[in-house]
Amino acid sequence: MKLRTMLTAATAALALAAGAAAAETVKIGIAAEPYPPFAAPDSAGNWSGWEVEIAKAICEAQDMTCEITPTGWDGIIPSLMGEQIDVIMASMSITEERAKKIDFTDHYYKTPAVIVTSNGSGIEPTPEGLSGKIIGVQASTTHQTYAQKHFEDVAAEIRIYQTQDEANQDLYSGRVDAVQADSIAMADFVASDIGACCEIVGAVADDVAILGQGIGAGVRKGDDALREQLNAGIAAILENGTHDEITQKYFATTIYSK
Amino acid sequence: MEQALELLSLSPPGWGANLLRGLVASIQIALGAFGFGLIIGFFGAMGKLYGSPWVRDLLEVYTTVVRAVPELVLILILYYVGTDIINNIAGAMGRGPVEISGIAAGIWVLGIVQGAYSTEILRGAIKAVPPGQIEAARAFGMPRGLLARRVTIPAMTAFAIPGLANLWLIATKDTALLAVVGFSELTLETRQAAQSTRAYFTFFLAAGFLYLMVTLLSGVVFGRIEKWARRGQPSHRGTP
Amino acid sequence: MGAARPTIASGYAMIRAMMIPRRLIMLGLFAAFVIWCAATLDWSWIPAYAPLALSGLWVTIWLLVVSLVLGFALAVPLGLAQAIGPWYLAAPARAFCTVIRGTPLLLQIWLLYFGLGSLFPQFPWIRESELWPYLRQAWPYAILSLTLSYAGYEGEVMRGAFASVQKGQIEAARAFGMPRFTMFRRIWLPQAIRQALPTLGGETILQLKATPLVATITIVELYAVAARVRQDTFIIYEPLLLLALGYMLIAGVITLGFRWIERRGPRM
Numbered sequence: 001m002k003l004r005t006m007l008t009a010a011t012a013a014l015a016l017a018a019g020a021a022a023a024e025t026v027k028i029g030i031a032a033e034p035y036p037p038f039a040a041p042d043s044a045g046n047w048s049g050w051e052v053e054i055a056k057a058i059c060e061a062q063d064m065t066c067e068i069t070p071t072g073w074d075g076i077i078p079s080l081m082g083e084q085i086d087v088i089m090a091s092m093s094i095t096e097e098r099a100k101k102i103d104f105t106d107h108y109y110k111t112p113a114v115i116v117t118s119n120g121s122g123i124e125p126t127p128e129g130l131s132g133k134i135i136g137v138q139a140s141t142t143h144q145t146y147a148q149k150h151f152e153d154v155a156a157e158i159r160i161y162q163t164q165d166e167a168n169q170d171l172y173s174g175r176v177d178a179v180q181a182d183s184i185a186m187a188d189f190v191a192s193d194i195g196a197c198c199e200i201v202g203a204v205a206d207d208v209a210i211l212g213q214g215i216g217a218g219v220r221k222g223d224d225a226l227r228e229q230l231n232a233g234i235a236a237i238l239e240n241g242t243h244d245e246i247t248q249k250y251f252a253t254t255i256y257s258k
Numbered sequence: 259m260e261q262a263l264e265l266l267s268l269s270p271p272g273w274g275a276n277l278l279r280g281l282v283a284s285i286q287i288a289l290g291a292f293g294f295g296l297i298i299g300f301f302g303a304m305g306k307l308y309g310s311p312w313v314r315d316l317l318e319v320y321t322t323v324v325r326a327v328p329e330l331v332l333i334l335i336l337y338y339v340g341t342d343i344i345n346n347i348a349g350a351m352g353r354g355p356v357e358i359s360g361i362a363a364g365i366w367v368l369g370i371v372q373g374a375y376s377t378e379i380l381r382g383a384i385k386a387v388p389p390g391q392i393e394a395a396r397a398f399g400m401p402r403g404l405l406a407r408r409v410t411i412p413a414m415t416a417f418a419i420p421g422l423a424n425l426w427l428i429a430t431k432d433t434a435l436l437a438v439v440g441f442s443e444l445t446l447e448t449r450q451a452a453q454s455t456r457a458y459f460t461f462f463l464a465a466g467f468l469y470l471m472v473t474l475l476s477g478v479v480f481g482r483i484e485k486w487a488r489r490g491q492p493s494h495r496g497t498p
Numbered sequence: 499m500g501a502a503r504p505t506i507a508s509g510y511a512m513i514r515a516m517m518i519p520r521r522l523i524m525l526g527l528f529a530a531f532v533i534w535c536a537a538t539l540d541w542s543w544i545p546a547y548a549p550l551a552l553s554g555l556w557v558t559i560w561l562l563v564v565s566l567v568l569g570f571a572l573a574v575p576l577g578l579a580q581a582i583g584p585w586y587l588a589a590p591a592r593a594f595c596t597v598i599r600g601t602p603l604l605l606q607i608w609l610l611y612f613g614l615g616s617l618f619p620q621f622p623w624i625r626e627s628e629l630w631p632y633l634r635q636a637w638p639y640a641i642l643s644l645t646l647s648y649a650g651y652e653g654e655v656m657r658g659a660f661a662s663v664q665k666g667q668i669e670a671a672r673a674f675g676m677p678r679f680t681m682f683r684r685i686w687l688p689q690a691i692r693q694a695l696p697t698l699g700g701e702t703i704l705q706l707k708a709t710p711l712v713a714t715i716t717i718v719e720l721y722a723v724a725a726r727v728r729q730d731t732f733i734i735y736e737p738l739l740l741l742a743l744g745y746m747l748i749a750g751v752i753t754l755g756f757r758w759i760e761r762r763g764p765r766m
Contacts, residue, residue, distance in 0.1 A: 032440045032446070032450075033450070033453065034450060040454060041450060041454065042270065043275065043276055043451070043454075044270055044275075045276065070440070072438075072439055074725070075439065077732050078732065078734050082342060082345060083345050084341060097730075098732075139726075140730075145730075159636070161716060162714060163453065166453070166612065169616060172616075172619060173619060174619065174625055174634065175615060175633075175635075175636075311518075311520055315520065315521065315524060316524075319524075325703070326703065326707075326746045326749035327707070327749075328706070328707040328709070328710045330711065330721065331710065331721065331738060331741055331742050331745065338735065427600070434602030434603075434605055435602075435604060435711075438714060445608075448605070452612070458613045458615070458616040459614070459617055462605060462608055462609035462612070463613070466597075466601045466606070469600060469601045469605065470596075470600040470601055472600075473596075474600065
């Protein structure tokens with residue numbers, strides 16, 4: 001990362017007009033992979049879902065012009081730092097590790113992490129229950145970090161997938177015994193037709209250091225004006241009921257807790 | 259089968275249009291990268307043949323590195339380096355971050371990779387031109403630009419075509435690697451369609467069919483071009 | 499590899515070729531770049547990931563060697579069928595090579611892994627079968643796709659190699675009443691391999707460059723380790739640079755190895 005800061009420093013020194021005008025449109029980066037019900041494309045290529053609507057509502061509340069920009073999840077933080085996008089709103093948990101690189105807004109949702117297995121597997125969401133099993137997780141997620149810390153020693157294998165959907169697919173095909181992921185995303189999966197194979201067996205024990213303090217929007221370090229603007233937007237939609245309204249469209253229960 | 263056709267239909271809820279859109283993006287990137295690579299390759303070949311020892315050594319490093327490192331790794335490095343450089347230039351000029359389209363970025367990264375192979379192919383092709391032809395033109399006092407345009411390039415084209423045809427196919431297939439970086443092209447569109455509908459098998463087969471069609475059509479087109487490029491050559495020479 | 503220079507015949511000559519002032523300056527600049535990288539970039543992650551990187555390197559080499567051996571074993575009949583086989587063998591062999599060479603490897607890998615995987619639940623007996631423990635792993639799909647890909651490309655090379663073996667030699671062998679299989683084993687195959695040898699080094703490096711693609715189906719090889727470092731620590735350039743260097747070293751070893759084999763091989 002130092003290389004990048006040095007490049008920036010070098011060119012910044014050269015720059016005569018250092019005060020780069022802020023981009024007029026705020027580019028909100030979402031993961032370019034379907035992650036229903038939070039974000040998914042239709043066949044016309046338009047992205048919709050709970051998180052997309054929340055993003056638009058925040059922008060509207062703050063009179064910002066926003067553009068939803070799908071970006072590979074794998075490189076979403078580098079994309080933010082490389083200024084291809086200005087905000088990350090991709091169901092990203094606020095963790096200490098990430099907070100070293102980017103700043104987070106207040107959280108706009110918070111849900112537990114769960115273990116999903118095939119129906120009647122009898123697997124418990126504990127290290128004992130998962131001993132000798134193959135566990136699938138998505139790369140670069142808190143679930144990967146959690147599984148590697150708590151299950152690595154007991155599990156037969158922790159298999160890391162590029163997208164959540166590929167992990168789900170392998171749970172369906174039977175190539176993994178269990179998947180650890182977000183409870184809401186998994187509730188949506190088990191309700192789908194191929195998800196009928198599987199059930200949520202319960203939440204994993206909490207580990208705040210890893211699982212984080214909920215889902216927040218990520219901005220570049222030092223981009224405080226934008227962060228404050230987003231915080232105000234999040235507060236506003238929580239206040240005026242827009243958050244609840246959008247949530248009711250997608251979920252039976254609330255997914256926000258302080 | 260009926261279900262598969264429904265999924266592939268061109269109008270929503272079918273995903274056929276997405277695949278075609280991805281195919282168009284893939285072909286655009288491949289064409290751009292191939293062209294960009296040819297430009298690099300032309301200057302690279304000239305540099306390798308007629309350049310100073312410094313130029314030759316540097317080009318040797320370029321072609322060796324590109325041909326030894328996996329395309330996927332090169333794509334990632336070039337992507338991050340490229341966006342960093344552009345943003346830094348834009349920053350230095352006092353402008354905000356520049357939006358780099360996936361297609362432009364794809365052309366840039368694949369073009370650099372293609373350039374290394376183009377350099378080798380064109381170098382070989384130029385060397386295959388009988389030196390007498392170039393010497394004769396020189397003896398008549400033909401200027402260098404005219405010599406390149408009227409003698410070297412037309413004469414080497416026939417030798418370069420088979421290698422370039424192969425390189426074009428590599429370009430079309432390498433666009434698939436951009437899916438790993440998250441660029442929207444045929445393979446990524448296919449993956450999104452497959453994940454959204456869970457019909458992995460159907461969509462990957464369909465995309466494979468599209469790629470195969472591009473390959474086969476390209477074969478026909480390049481066959482024609484080669485025939486055209488060889489016009490006027492004595493027929494007993496055959497393929498080099 | 500077109501970069502292979504016949505003039506550089508030994509390590510000694512290679513060192514001498516570097517002893518030109520211009521190259522010494524370039525080497526100096528390169529060394530300065532390496533030192534600058536070592537001194538200013540962030541390498542603090544290396545100790546934590548070194549064991550994983552070593553196992554990744556092992557997986558890469560293992561995938562490469564196994565797929566090369568199996569792929570070549572498949573390429574010989576594919577080439578033979580196309581060169582001299584009857585049409586009912588030549589046509590499918592040709593179709594196979596065309597399909598493999600006409601579609602991206604990444605797509606082939608995904609079709610085999612995710613495409614086949616999505617069909618499993620429709621056939622419950624698969625899970626009862628003895629193959630199931632293997633089908634659950636990712637490596638059989640990686641080996642299968644890499645092997646088929648190599649066989650497709652090398653099959654085409656072998657076709658040319660078999661076709662180029664001179665007729666006179668075959669006729670001479672036949673005149674001596676050599677049995678067909680012996681003729682194949684003693685004359686045809688060695689000559690074809692000899693013909694294909696100069697391209698084998700290049701094809702092997704191409705295959706090495708194909709291995710990172712299986713990282714997308716959860717195989718933890720060299721590239722996947724670098725990707726893991728990038729994802730865990732958000733350090734971009736350092737793991738990628740080291741990864742590129744690693745692949746260049748492996749490619750270098752392959753090139754030298756093939757040059758050595760070529761020099762030792764019987765002259766024609």
